[in-house]
Amino acid sequence: MGSDADMEDYGFEYSDEEQEEQDVDIENQYYNSKGLVETDPEGALEGFTEVVRMEPEKAEWGFKALKQTVKIHYRLGRYKEMMDAYREMLTYIISAVTRNYSEKCINNIMDFVSGSASQNFELLREFYETTLKVLEEAKNERLWFKTNLKLCKIWFDMGEYGKMNKILKELHRSCQRADGTDDQKKGTQLLEVYAVEIQMYTVTKNNKKLKELYGKALTIKSAIPHPRIMGIIRECGGKMHMAQRQWAEAATDFFEAFKNYDEAGNHRRIQCLKYLVLANMLMESQVNPFDGQEAKPYVNRYSTCSLLMLILFHYCDLVRPCSRYKNDPEILAMTNLIAAYQRNEILEFEKILKSNRRTIMDDPFIRNYIEDLLKNIRTQVLLKLIKPYTRIRIPFISKELHVPESDVETLLVSLILDNRIQGHIDQVNKLLEHSDRSKGMKKYTAIDKWNTQLHSLYQTISNKVG
Numbered sequence: 001m002g003s004d005a006d007m008e009d010y011g012f013e014y015s016d017e018e019q020e021e022q023d024v025d026i027e028n029q030y031y032n033s034k035g036l037v038e039t040d041p042e043g044a045l046e047g048f049t050e051v052v053r054m055e056p057e058k059a060e061w062g063f064k065a066l067k068q069t070v071k072i073h074y075r076l077g078r079y080k081e082m083m084d085a086y087r088e089m090l091t092y093i094i095s096a097v098t099r100n101y102s103e104k105c106i107n108n109i110m111d112f113v114s115g116s117a118s119q120n121f122e123l124l125r126e127f128y129e130t131t132l133k134v135l136e137e138a139k140n141e142r143l144w145f146k147t148n149l150k151l152c153k154i155w156f157d158m159g160e161y162g163k164m165n166k167i168l169k170e171l172h173r174s175c176q177r178a179d180g181t182d183d184q185k186k187g188t189q190l191l192e193v194y195a196v197e198i199q200m201y202t203v204t205k206n207n208k209k210l211k212e213l214y215g216k217a218l219t220i221k222s223a224i225p226h227p228r229i230m231g232i233i234r235e236c237g238g239k240m241h242m243a244q245r246q247w248a249e250a251a252t253d254f255f256e257a258f259k260n261y262d263e264a265g266n267h268r269r270i271q272c273l274k275y276l277v278l279a280n281m282l283m284e285s286q287v288n289p290f291d292g293q294e295a296k297p298y299v300n301r302y303s304t305c306s307l308l309m310l311i312l313f314h315y316c317d318l319v320r321p322c323s324r325y326k327n328d329p330e331i332l333a334m335t336n337l338i339a340a341y342q343r344n345e346i347l348e349f350e351k352i353l354k355s356n357r358r359t360i361m362d363d364p365f366i367r368n369y370i371e372d373l374l375k376n377i378r379t380q381v382l383l384k385l386i387k388p389y390t391r392i393r394i395p396f397i398s399k400e401l402h403v404p405e406s407d408v409e410t411l412l413v414s415l416i417l418d419n420r421i422q423g424h425i426d427q428v429n430k431l432l433e434h435s436d437r438s439k440g441m442k443k444y445t446a447i448d449k450w451n452t453q454l455h456s457l458y459q460t461i462s463n464k465v466g
Contacts, residue, residue, distance in 0.1 A: 026054045026061045034068060041072050048072075052088075058096040063089060067105050074113060079123050083130065090134040103143045106131065110147065114154055124154060145174060145189060152196050161200055168197050187223030194220075195232040202236045210240050231260035235272055239365065242279065251279035270330055271363075277334045278366055281341050281373055333359045341373065344380045346402060349373075378403065378411060383420070386434055394430040405430070 033047025051065035066089035073082035086109070093102040113127055128151045135144040148167050155164040171193045175186040182190060194217040201210040214237045238253035254276040261269035333356035340348040353360060353370065361367055378401050385400055386392050394412075398405045412432060415421040423434040 026051055029054060030061050030065055033065070037068065037072065041076060045069060045072055058092050060097055060101075063092040063097050063102075063105070066092070067109065070109060071112060079120075083126060086127070087130060090130070093134070093140075094138055099140065103140070103146075106143065107146070110150055114150060121158075124151075141174070145171065149192060149196060156196065156200060156203075161204060164196075164200060168193060168200075184220070184222045187220045188225050191217060191220055191223045191225045191229050191233070195229045198233055198236045202239055205243075207240060207243060210236070214240060226264065227260040228264040228266050231257045231264060231266060231268060231272070234260060235268065235275075238272070238275060238279070242275075242365075242369065247279050247283040251276055251283065254279055273331060274334050274360075274363070274366065277338050278369060278373075281338055282369060282376065330359045341377055344377055344384065346374075346377055346381055349377055350402075375411070379415065379420075382408075382411060382415070386421070386432060390434050392432050392434060394425075394432060397432070 029047060030051050033044045033051065036044040036047060048065035048069045052062045055062045066085050069085040070082050070089060073079070073085060090106075093099075093106070097105075110127075110131070114124065128147065131147055132144060132151075135147060148171050152164050152167050152171075155161070155167070171189075175183055175190045175193060177183045184190075194213055198210060198213050198217065201207075201213065214233065217233050218237075234253045234257035238250045238257060241247075241250035241253060254272050258269050258272040258276060261267075261272055333352065337349065337352050337356075337360065340352055361370070381401060382397060385397060394405050394408050397412075398408045401408060409425060409427075412421065412425055416423065416425075421432075421434065423432055425432055
């Protein structure tokens, strides 16, 4: 007969084996139920309820079962039962599962619900309020912050800027010191808040706040933000500069946004590439955006259009090879547009705009600046057209530019006032009297010199007579 110690050991080992068998049964029950999700959702719900009942204490399998239960009830449109299961699931996050795993699951459910319940305001409100309350009680500041950012994004997509602003103030307070100043140690979180706020001010056209916040965002040096965040900030900065007609600054910001989005693998990179081309055309080549180190080897070898694409290929690792990138319909439309623009081919430029309405004109931001582009290209053609003449008929200019005579007159007045054309308009005879200012200046200079010499001669004679 064995000793008491042997009996105790035997009893302990038997208990362990029994626990392992129970865990296997719970795991089997979970996966059997999961297999019914698509074909028999009601049977799956019963199975997941059994998983929760089988666990003697709250643990991982019960948490997983409740997560599946939440999703099934949501798909079936049973929002009350979904919220009941979700509240029960949240009771597991304090001790039953690890913080990282609970955060991953909650994020997954938030994305699942937010993506398809965008019009169900009441459900979204209840869902996020419940989540935030539990996270605050659990002192999970990181997930509380991320959850509020997700809620901000939802209100932004819905145009609920009042609700969005209220959450942003709360998020901003969480990134401040006791004295109310920004805590630079929380630079990454601050930038995330700024990125959302900057998007809101861009859409609402609050340029004063946008400029202030954009400046603050660029001064934060302690952060290591996700490149997507910097892409958002730079893109909105580019749009702000465009509104102020600061084309060179806008081009710089769009280029930075493009690089950041590309690094993040974000689809917005193509949009920012189009905006960069737009800003470059509006600059009328007054400033070369490719004077940086990466452009210098190419400056004397390629046109601005070719140079633009070469620099972009250098940064666009995710869309290589270059030939594939060049044939992207959206990029091809813009490269053709800039090529026609640089050649001052008005008809080709307008043809490209019409044939690529979806990729160019359907973007409201680009559409806002098409008239500016057309004015620029018409200006270049007009200046080249009138150069050899001292008198030129306005109907002739109208025919060459393919615009009404009234538009030609408006453009000529603008150029005369800007001192880009020296001359005047004869509206009766529909003529532009074009004078060469340099010849006139030479005449006045010669008269002035003659006058000075006569005055000098007069003084000499007067002195001798006197």
